[in-house]
Amino acid sequence: MANSLLKTVLTVVTTLGLVLLGSGPATAAHSRSSDPVGIDVSWPQCGKTLPKQPAFAIVGVNNGLANTTNPCLASELAWANTAKSPAVTSQPRVALYVNTANPGLQGSWWPTSNTYGGAAVANPYGTCTSAAQDFKACSYMYGYAKAYDDANLRGVSSPASYLWWLDVETGNTWQSDKAANVADLEGMTAYFGSIGAPVGLYSTGFQWGQIAGSVPSSSPLAGLPSWLAGAQSLSGAKSNCSLPGLTPRSIVAVTQYPSGGLDYNFACP
Template sequence: MARPLRAFRDLAVRSAGAAGAAVLVLALGGAAVPSAPRPPARSTAPAVLGADISYPQCSAPPPAGAAFGVVGLNHGISTTTNPCLQSQLGWAAGTTGGTAQAKVQLYVNTADPAAPAPARLPAGWPTSGATPYGTCTGHATPACAWQFGWGLAGDDVAERFAPAARAAGLPSAASDYTWWLDVEVANTWQADTTQNRAVLEGMTASFAAQGARVGIYSTAKQWGRIVGSTPSTSPLAALPEWLPGATTAIAAESLCMRRPFTGHGRIVLTQYLSTVDGDYSCGG
């Protein structure tokens, strides 16, 4: 997702490790405030460009002139908090608007940290709860994974987001925002794709129970490795999708026509390289 700015370089390529996805970062010189990405030169569409930032941009001025902003809630892993969340939420609230995208959106890290026995279960792993996968009994099972996801999303709202939103003078209810689930191989996942999917389904159910809009950020390759196929009965199957992988705004516009990686969703947002990650609104 959001990457740190690097001075006095034109383009840098970051390997996504096991994901094998290369991300280009355009660097800034000096202390100039980064500007929002320019509209695609060949497009007749209105300016539909936003940006996403998170903890790597804490020490840099946020991009000016963005139409909307997507702010990373966590500090790299799912159980942590972005230390400059409050100020970045304020930046997003001050974006120009005028697109199909809400001005302020969130993305959250996701993970499945519970490996099967004899591995030690992580602190905070649930020990009970009725779920669509049956009853959680405290083991590394889809039922407990679903319960873990439910609790993780609840903590994202109550413990991480709400205090920062109130301090920034913004509504603190989850229902006022879109929440993107960041699904990448850089986070901790298990070989059991059903268990991984259950975590994401639990998070989706938790956000939805609070009236929030939920979407997925991933690629077809990473989604396949982590989740496998997405049954049509899964609540993940028809969620809106945010697709990375472009290096220019024009290329990001063309990504809107890609096939959704769940097979049933719809791509509504795409990401491309700029001074910070730029985002193209597929709906105008």
């Protein structure tokens, strides 16, 4: 996530993204101070030696796409559990993040009913069928299904015990219909909520606007905590804590910055 996001977005539109996020010009990554900072990792860090005892750790469940599994998930979760104990920030010691997408009929699989995992799903957008008139109903089911797979098929033990961040970035496949993309993310949120797991949203203000746009205050996404990428230093990450959240009533809980080839995270006060 972070690596693909920062390489794709920050390299191409760094200046634009930072202006839109409200931070200053990009600067060289500074050495980490004594501030307790976390680290997020996923498949790009497979085989790398990672610093022990971060303040908190966030591990990617997928292999870059919403329908894949991180081949290093087990070993990276084992590393994550070296995070400092007891917790030294407002964030849980270990959290997870998942790739998100809404490929529609371009994907290798697309739902044709309101049933998944052997259960009927209450769909606020109506009935998903192979000839659905409302694309949002099937988008909701797609998101629900991917979250179900992440919790049940990727090798995560006790999925309800984690905070799950939804990684929302333009590097994955999305529809031009932003309302359908919102429905997709609502479906993911609904599944995680059904098992009692909290959910947060990861993106930049620019990318979120491209994918989801303005989310209604009545949406289940409203009020979820935001994890913002885009800073280029710890000081920039601290500054980004004062930015607006991605949805109505959302607070910025975590901000990300790169340093020494890894992605570090600051837990906002």
